[in-house]
Amino acid sequence: MKQLFIIVALLISVATTAQTNYEKGMQKAFELWGENKPEEAANMFERIASAEPDNWLPPYWAAQINIVTSFGEQDKDKLAAKLKKGQDLLNDATAISKNNPEIMVMQALLHTAWIASDGATYGITLSPKVVELYAKAEVLAPENPRVVASKAEWNIGSAQYFGQDTAPFCKDLERALELFAKFKPETQFHPKWGKDRVEQLLESCKK
Structure with missing residues (x-):
């Protein structure tokens, strides 16, 4: 019986150490990002992803950078190299966590980056995909502030491009801000970004 307790204690110790290593690595990656060292941060997230093959968060964050x-x-x-790398990482994250609205938002953002770089080339093919991703994410997570905010920002950009009224989408941003106030991430490493961007966009709405 004593040996059993020792084995259990060892297993708990190993599990705790592994968790601590993951947490330390993630915290370090975020610190590097905060120090304006995005490449180093992305590389660290990728290393963590290799060590955590069942965790969608490290490739998600590496993709976001x-x-x-x-x-x-x-x-x-x-x-092109950054967006290809981002796509590969999002593919990895999606393989781990299918139908994940957070990943869908990031995928839509990647498409938006292509469109922003060359609207004439990518706008026609990728814009419908962005709309589809936000619609699907909204069905899955209607109370997720990043889903609501990102969709609203896309709609504002589209409305401005076509000379349409942006007021309805500014109201969506107000709702997103309310959702941010109530949102609690599952862990300290889950996505919680976006509130500052919403506040910035709302200031533009007032002009």
Whole structure:
């Protein structure tokens, strides 16, 4: 019986150590990102993803860094490389967690990055996919603030492009802000971003 307790204690110790290593790695990756070292942060998230093959969060965050840093990239080769890497990482995340609205939002953002880089080339083919992704994500998670906010921002951009009224979508942003106030991520590493962006967009709505 004593040996059994020792074995159980060892197993718990190993599990705790593994969890701690994951947490330390994730925290370090976020710190690097916060220190404006996106490439180092993305590389660390990728290393964690290799060690955590059943966890969608590390590839999700690595993908987000590649996608976000692609906006405004003038070098077409660098932009394409970032978005290809981002797509590969999102594919990995999706394989782990299917029908995940957070991943759908990020996939829509990746498509948006392509459209922003060259609307004439990618707008016709990717815009419907963005609309479809947001619609599907909204069905799955109607109270998710990132789903509501990201869809609203897309709709505002589309309305501005076609010279339409953006007021209805500004109301969606107000709803998203309310949802952010109530939102609690599942863990400290789950997505919780977006509130600052909503506040920024709402300021634009007032102009």
